[in-house]
Amino acid sequence: MTKFTDLALDPRVLKAVQEAGYDSPTPIQAQAIPHALEGKDVLGIAQTGTGKTASFTLPMITLLGKGRARARMPRSLVLAPTRELAAQVAENFETYAKHTKLTKALLIGGVAFGEQDKLIDRGVDVLIATPGRLLDHFERGKLLLQGVQIMVVDEADRMLDMGFIPDIERIFSLTPFTRQTFFYSATMAPEIERITNTFLQNAVKIEVARQNSTSNTIEQALVNVTPSRKDRSSAEKRDALRDLIRSEGEACTNAIVFCNRKIEVDVVAKSLKSHGFNAAPIHGDLEQRQRMATLDGFREGTVHILVASDVAARGLDVPSVSHVFNFDVPTHPEDYVHRIGRTGRAGRKGKAFTLATPTDEKYVTAIEALVGQPIPRAAVSAPVAPAPAAPTEEPREERTTRSRRRRSSDREDRAPRAEAPKAERPAAERAPDTSGPVLGLGDHVPDFMLRSFAVPERTITDEDA
Structure with a gap:
């Protein structure tokens, strides 16, 4: 040697x-x-x-x-x-x-x-x-x-x-x-x-290795997540991610969770922290000082789970990373090789899980073609508890129509159901009948419109001349 x-x-x-x-x-x-x-x-x-x-x-x-x-x-x-x-x-x-x-x-x-x-x-x-x-x-x-x-x-x-x-x-x-x-x-x-x-x-x-190959020290698994609704895909993937981390137990000494978008990095990190996990985000929009502090914390063990965009997929050298979770299937198959390569380094063993929905099928196929082998399928050990359905956004027109109906209904509730009968007034005091069609000002013409405002003619005198 x-x-x-x-x-x-x-x-x-x-x-x-x-x-x-x-x-x-x-x-x-x-x-x-x-x-x-x-x-x-x-x-x-x-x-x-x-x-x-x-x-x-x-x-x-x-x-x-x-x-x-x-x-x-x-x-x-x-x-x-x-x-x-x-x-x-x-x-x-x-x-x-x-x-x-x-x-x-x-x-x-x-x-x-x-x-x-x-x-x-x-x-x-x-x-x-x-x-x-x-x-x-x-x-x-x-x-x-x-x-x-x-x-x-x-x-x-x-x-x-x-x-x-x-x-x-x-x-x-x-x-x-x-x-x-x-x-x-x-x-x-x-x-x-x-x-x-x-x-x-x-x-x-x-x-030294076949191009685009993955290390044989990494145990890979693909977890299929079929969302109950299209708008629930991300939330149910977060449920599956938490169950995966919990199912690994103490074997998951630390982990990197990869997302395709920076906004998803922040959402996943916030979700993990809200459920009691020690997680921190890192992506290109954060200040350099914050990014370096987060990386140092991950290396030192004060941060247990690093939620990252692909900015951390290349060259991040933390030899003891036990797990990698692909929250999103990478759209470029080469990124899969680099992401999971954060674990199983220096001869150590590692695990890499990838969460995939039915819409990710073409990306999974491209990855398997690149690495030259299928990714073993796996299931989440713990059942994913169904999350409460989020209220869907109602179109503005429907909200407006419903609001008008509610206000009209409120007015009807406040109005009396029936009026008490009244004594009939003399015909002279009764209002004119308007049951027929009303044109212009109706049958009643105001008195001022019937008056004559013509100026009477007068003889011109010498004074006027």
């Missing part, structure tokens, strides 16, 4: 690896590191949770051991699709480069430009960034990329999904042609292959 000591890494790096508790590299690390140390471009394809981050951070630290950073000109560049993944890469560098003097900077959104500018002005060996924030600094004239010796694109397929490919191509054009490039991804779309053919030179392709 290959050991880290067999990979010609810098002794300071080896010391940090040993202090982190690692002795043997994963397959992607064992195959990629030797080629990276030789200065070759690397195209790494491996399922999530196999150690791709260390497979490029360890050789980068070794290669950057000699040399010095200059102001505004980083020596290496790592691009990540999300803030969380970029922050995680930065943590890896801190762990493995702690015995070296290499400097780094993290450029992500949600953080003030001023502090990031100060780090860049001092000069950094390793620059870790999301594409948008990197280009913001470049366009402000605060960053130069001519000194980049090593460039890494992490989670390249996620970059494609998020629409970053034009930015990636532009960033490539700003770096030297002689750079060394690492491309890492869990899946390989045709567009990604086109980019690698364009920007990588004689790259060594390393594929």
Whole structure:
């Protein structure tokens, strides 16, 4: 079996690896590191949770051991699709480069430009960034990329999904042609292959697992939920989710619940908390400080259930996640691989449940076609208690009509049922008969309209003349 000591890494790096508790590299690390140390471009394809981050951070630290950073000109560049993944890469560098003097900077959104500018002005060996924030600094004239010796694109397929490919191509054009490039991804779309053919030179392709495969350490299950009514689908799925979590009992030490929409993340998290679960939401609309605090709480165990959008599906490294629940079936089958890959990491066992309604059938079929195997069907252990039917919204016209009827009925209830007979009044005092058709003012003409207002003629006198 290959050991880290067999990979010609810098002794300071080896010391940090040993202090982190690692002795043997994963397959992607064992195959990629030797080629990276030789200065070759690397195209790494491996399922999530196999150690791709260390497979490029360890050789980068070794290669950057000699040399010095200059102001505004980083020596290496790592691009990540999300803030969380970029922050995680930065943590890896801190762990493995702690015995070296290499400097780094993290450029992500949600953080003030001023502090990031100060780090860049001092000069950094390793620059870790999301594409948008990197280009913001470049366009402000605060960053130069001519000194980049090593460039890494992490989670390249996620970059494609998020629409970053034009930015990636532009960033490539700003770096030297002689750079060394690492491309890492869990899946390989045709567009990604086109980019690698364009920007990588004689790259060594390393594929340690079949493309789009899921780890055999993950026990998968598909739970079909047939809603009683279309408007009850989300509520009854929340019932099923709670029953699933309860049925797992103490085996569910912590869990990530994935939703397709940010608004659904907030609704599910609020629902879980209202039923006594320790849950917290995380998605792209939250402030960066809140997102990082939630992630830290989940890693430390103060948050038991993390309800997340796909912002957390890529690169979130919490080795001890016991369960993943797909509250929504992902519309992109590749996302299924990344979501369930948050559990069963580093050789541990994990479970992944997916809640599906009849309308999700086409997405389930696409996922099974991608991973090359059917997802085992399962049922919720505890019966789902029927939730009270929510009042449906009544059309405005019907509400108005019903309100008018109610007011009319109220008036009828207040009116006397029958009037007492009255003595007949003299004919002269009785009102005129109006039982016939009434035209204009009726038979009665006001007296003032019968009066003559004509001015009498008079003779013109000399005074008038």
